Each structure stands twice: as C-alpha cells, then as structure tokens.
Amino acid sequence: MAAHGAVFLLANLIFSTVHLQAYGFTSIASDATVAIKNPLVTKCFAHPVKIYAFPDTDTSAGLDSTTFERYEGNLPLDFEVTDIGFQIGSKGQVLCMSSGKGCGSGQNPRTGAFVVTVEASTETQEIIAIANPDLDLKPIGQISYTISQGETADLGVQYDYPSDIVWTHNGYSRKKWRGELHITVSEAGIYEAFSKKWRHEGRVTFRVIKRACPDGAFGATCDQKCPPSCTAGRGVCDDEDGTCYCAPGLTTVTEDCDTVAAGFGIDGSHLCEANGLAYPGCRGILFCLRDPYGCSCFHGIGGVDCNIRCPTGMYGPNCDLS
Template identity: 35%
Template sequence: MTLVTNHPLLDPFNTDDQYISIYLGQEHATLRDSIAFDRIIKTAESTGRPSYDMSTKTHGIRFHFRQSQGITALGAFRIGVEYEGESHYTSTIVLMHNATITPEQTTLTAHLGETVTILFNTDMMTDTLKWRFNGDLIYGSKGKQSLTLENIQMDKAGLYKCFIQSHRWDADQQAIQLLHIIKCPAYRWGADCEQDCPECLNGGRCDADSGECVCPPGFSGTTCDQVLGSNRFGQNGSFSCDTSGDDHSLACRGKLFCLPDPFGCTCAAGFMGIDCTRECARGRYGANCLQECHCGPTNICKKDTGECMDGTTCADDWTGVNCQVRGSPSLDTGDDEVITDIATTSLYAPIADTTLAPIPVTTIDTIPASTTETTQPVPSFEISSFQYSRVNHGNPTTFICVVKASPSPPALESISVTYTVNGQLTIIPRLNSTANETTRTSWYQATVRLDEMPKNFTCLFRGPDEMILASQDLAVYVFEPPNFNEANILVRESTSQSITIRWSAWNGNYDYGDGPVIGYHVYYNTNGQSDLVRASQNIISNTTYHITGLVHDRQYDIRVTALREGEGGEGSYSSPITKRTSCIAPSTAPVLSLRGQTQSSISLSWEVIYDYFIYSYN
C-alpha cells in the first residue's frame, strides 16, 4: 500500500486539488473495501477527520479534501487495512504552506538503539517554543529547536509537535513530524532480530518481519536494484503519476509518497524538500535526493535513477546499472587467474528491463540472392538523451537532444523538437547541431512561461519517409519568481525628505515561488498615482533601505520585491505601506508683516511663506 499526498503543504484558499490517494497492488485491490481513514490524535483544532469527497479507483480510493474545510485538513493522518487477520497502517503528514516553524522532513525512520535528533527550523525567538509528544507536553523542552533521543526504544515512536507558546493550535505557528522506529537494529531482521538483512540498494529498507527490501519510489526488485524513474512508484513500479508513458516525466513533482509504517514518507525519485518540489543537486539522486552518484570523473548522473550521463561510466570500484554495487565483477577460473568484467556473470550483471531502457530499432534490408554470403551492417538508433535548462518565467530555455545511430550519425533534418497546444503542432527553432562518428547533438530554444507549465516537448527522430521512428517526451518547468506572502514593511524613521523602512526577508517555507533570493528592490509612488519609482538601481542585499529625495508633507506608497538570479527573476510587488513625510518648520514661528512693503522690498521666498502658513495652521 502506498499513500500519495498531493500538495503536502496546505494552502486552503488557493488549492482545490488537495487529496490523499491510496494505491493497492493488483493482488490486494479487493482490500479497498476495508480501508479505514482517520486522524492521528488531535493535530488540528478538530479531533475528527476533515470533510472530504471519496472516489473509488481501480487501484484504491482517493480522499479529496474540500476547499471549504480550511485548516482542518492540516495534520497527521493514517490509513489502515485488514489483511490476513492483521492490521497494516500507512501514515502521512499535511503541513501549512506558510508555517513559521517547519520540520527538516515530514517523517523520520530510525532503528532500535540508534541516536535520533528531531530538528525544527524557525526564524522566531526560540524562547517561545514548546514541544509535545503524542499530545503530552515534553518537560524541559521549552526554547529548544531540536531534541536528541539516545538509545531509542519503541515507546518513543509517534508524533512530535513543536509550537509557539500560547499558539498551540494556530495552523501557521506549529510543525509536526512522525518518528517511526524499526524494531530491530540496522541490517537485522526476524522474530528475535537474528537474521542478516540483504543489501537494499537505492535507499531501500529491510523489512524487520520478512527480511525483504521495501523500495522507495522510482525503484523495484528484490534488492531495489531495478531503476524505474521519477514517474514510477509502488513496490513493483506498477503506478505512474501521469499517462504519458515517460518513466522520467516530472509529473510526480510536488507529491509525497508514504509506504507502510515504519518505512515513512519520501518525495518521488529526483526530488526533495518538505513540499517535494526541489530537484536533486549535482552528485545526488533518488527519493529525497539521499543517494550519492558514483559516476566517472564529473560525477554527473540522472537525478531520478543515478544512471551515468554524457557518456561517463562508473567510478573505480563501482559497477551495476547505476553504479551502486561495490567492486568490479570477476570470475574465478580456479587456477589463480581472474577474468574481470565478464558480462555473463549473473551475480553482477544488471537486470534488464526492456520496458524502461531505450530500445534500438533495427531494420534489415532485403539482400539479393547471391552465391557469396555478405555480412551487412545492421542499422540501429536511439534517442539517448533529451534535456533542458530550467529558467525563470518568460525566458528562453535551451533543449539538447542527443541521437545515437549506427553505422553513421543521423542526418540533421531527421531530428526535430516540437510541442503541441490545443492540437496545434509547433516546431522549435534549431540553434546548432554537431556530429561525431555515431552521435548527433542538436540544440533548440523556446520561451517558456509559468502559466503554460508544465509544457510537454518532444524530440522526434524520423526516417527518410517521414515516419517517426523514435521519440522522447520532456515535461518542462520554470522557476517561479519569489513573491511575498506578507513582507511586513515597517517604517523605522521619517523626515521631510526621506523614509527608512525595514521588511521581512523572503522565506521559502511560507512565501511563494522559488529561491534562492539574491536581494530586493524598493519602489515608491505618490499616494493616488500609478507611476512607480525604483528607489535604487542596484540590488539591495539586506532588508533595510533609506529612501531619499522625497517631498515634504506628501503621502507615499512603498512596496518591496524579491529577486532570484537571472533575467525575469523579480517577483511581484508586496502589499504597500503608506507613510507621509513630515513638514518643514522653523524652530520658532517667524513674525511677518507685509503691510507697507513694496513688492521690491519683499525678500521672502514663496517656500518660506508657505512654511509660515503651514506652521501657523499646525
């Protein structure tokens, strides 16, 4: 059983597709009639379940939270089924999108006897923090951002909550995390933990009851050695987030996958973060990006599967389909001679999955009858790579399509990149193309926009008769500019010609868009007018700015924007704050008498006269 939580960060006013889906294997599909859905203790103001619409699927059931339920859909939930007389549970977490306190991860899994640190992040004053465990106050926890539990035992498994004192139920001022504990020490299983676990690859965990490897999303097999891709999940990889047929589609981005307790929850292969939207950094791959690549000198691998890219091979002392098996394969001949790298050695040979790997297409021309049998080269080809560079909204991105062919590289005109909108096919302009003995690499460019994402692009390889011989799809995402949920602009000082303001730093945990933020811009305009003036041409690196050159006794609207790197990286204006500059007034009231004075004898400027009347009026 796998739970899929769409939008693990709750935004009750802007999200209408918040749901938890239960996926069951084909052999267990009938168990959907016995599914029980409930909340784990009181994790919101309500002790019961939030209202939802339930729909029955072939694979299981979907619980769709109603938007009107607001923050009651926040918290920790558990799905249970009865199977062979035993209850089996899978748990998931839904957090608030703008919370001021956030966990490092939604669930944490540890083995019996290990030391565990539970950490929550916050910008608030830590002396206001308090902790609870399964609803009970943890004494001595006040003011702490983390708890360290040594030699952990089974009674410490459960729900940990960190919250701001006197704001226990405020949705945006609390964070929760589930701690799962495996009943055996690491690498052991059995009734008395007497058995040795197999080596589970790619983030798999050994089940303490059966000794089998439980595989994270994107992997399958008895030791989780079969690589599937970011769009596949389930113990046998039988489910996908979309119907594109592309195992590397990014459709699982933003979803949380929870396997039967005590495995816990992870993002899809290739993603990380509590909202599962951040892609793995270079050198990392897999669910939650916890796995390390072991590829050649550049250590570049696919972010979902860990397979080497750009023609690189496994680093020294690593082998396997994605270089996660230690040591080079060898065969002992029995006479001190070792034959290395034998492809037929079943112990090390990777398991082939013809539904996942690119399949070379082979055609054989008819050979005229001849008395002399001649061996002809067998043409073959494949799209070995199709990638893009992620850019800011409204900017051009570059696509790279690599096609391998034998016995010679494909012709330039046989490769194209396209996309379709409302049935209209668009061909992307080609920037450049290069070829070597067997490979042609082509570059294309297209402008991508946030309101059109994800947009599926396709690299096509056509034969001489224009028949499509191979294609590969690619879902494209753009960086969303960083926008404030609330900038909290405050006026620190105001004079007749200047205003000094301070604002909250953009925070990815409760503000919108993508970071990292490299700085800010400050804008102002006279109240009631529409023309905005940028206060500084340079990027402001801190959260305080002194606006100068203003006019006295005038009301100004002031806004702030956050910026990420690159063209188009500036977010929307924050909500404005309105402030009036002070008046110009002399230290003592002037004594003016204009009677009897000729025009030529009046030496006061109109500004001084204006200030006199303003001073007298005040």
C-alpha cells in the same frame, strides 16, 4: 541503516515478491500506497490537500474500502471521500480536504497526522500520512524517519520566535524541549511542534519509526542480515522477518530494490501524471508506505514539499544518498 526520510505508508495487500535465497528475505516494492498531494499547506484558504489510497498495481482489482481518520482524534474530519479509477480501471479512494472548510479554530484541519485504513482481499492495513503547515512555522528537513536500534533522528522547525515553541511526544508536552528549534530523539512516535503564543500558525508534525534491531540486522535475536539495498537507503528492512520495502520509484524486477521505475507500486506501473496526481515525475507528492518504511519523496526527489530534483551526485528518496 541511516535515518530514513520523509510521513505516509505501505499496505501489504496482494504480494508480488522476489525471494532472494542468498539472504533468506523477501523483497517487496510499494504495494498499497498512500500519497499526499500538496503535503505543505500554505494557509487555510489556499489549495486543497488530497490524500490518495492506491492499490498494489495498476492492473489489480483495487481496494475494497478505505477509511480516513485523524490520528489524534480530537478534530473532526468532515471532508468528502470519493472513488477514483486508475489507468486500467482498478479502483482506489481519495480524500479531498477543501480549502477554507473548518478553518478558524486555531488548527488547520488539513494538517497533522492521518490514519488511512486500507482493506483489500483478506488483509487490512493502517497507514499514517502527514501534512504540514508552510507558514511562519514550518518543518525543516525530513518529517518521517525510520531509525534502527542505537540511532537517533533530528527534528527541526523554522520559526522567528523560538522561545514560543512547544514540543509534544505522543500528545504529551515535553518541557525539556521548550524554546528549541531542533531536537534529537531516539523514541518512536508522533512529535509535534507549535507556537504557544500564536497557535493559528498550526502544528508541525513528525513521525519516528524505530526498528528493534541494529542497522542491517533482523530476526528475534537480530542475528540475520538484511539485504544490501535496504542498508543502502533504497528501502527499509523489516526487523522481524527481513522483508525489504522498496522506496517509491524503485522496484524488485531484478532484486534488492535496484530497478528504477517511472512510477510507483510493485511494478512501477502507477504513473503520477495519469492517476490524478498530475505532477510529472511525481514531484510535489509525499508517499507513505507500510511500516517500517514510513513516508518519503519519490526516488530522485527531495525537499520538505518533495518538489526539488536531487542535485548532481545525490539520489534516492529525499536525496539523502550520494
């Protein structure tokens, strides 16, 4: 599996599945979904950042509860969480991180990694979402990767003073990457880059998820084959049970995440225009799904801020397929 792109997640709440007996796996589109509107934050006093938690389908009962927390735990998260109604009355929650609030500490409280805990029915899932700065220091390329055994991920930032750059992995400083704008990694975790001299520029956050099996394989001994579409970039294959988690904008109406939908969710019924996300075609939104999927743009959309339609000949989430 090629390194999968762009960090937020998928909770397995109420399954709507297609069993493909030829491969012995289950194919699942994005049931519970976390979406980040405005995933790139221009400055502390600009637009608000909103993190939405959606139920599995537009006609489901909704989410019992949602909790929003900072991943690193060292910054307060004092923003309002409200219930939202969707197209046909199902219930979810949204965290609105208003502009200006909590600024001046050297770290924009609206950027970084966030843990979204979603509860529905009898299941609880944690989904990690990411918002990044769009200042002098900004990310380049994908911010969320899923790699398989033996693969690596390339992380990069743009900054005019590379000698000031410091990298951390899971909160620990990595001296070997100091002064580097681009690094290649093979371990799972949260990676951050920031300017040692100008900390007010914020931190750029990346997430790497690592499958325990080689590309295209799953199982305790990695001896079973993943569905073809998961190795083609339309979804991510769970390394334990072979479940294929489809990219936002693709569904399992036929099989193998091959059906293009106008919206996201198991059946593609959540339309971005009708659910408070506002942007037609789901542009400007970063979607995060259940591990091992991670985060990406909508199918057919690319760019760090998920605001660019794929050029001719390219497709898929983050436009990384041709």
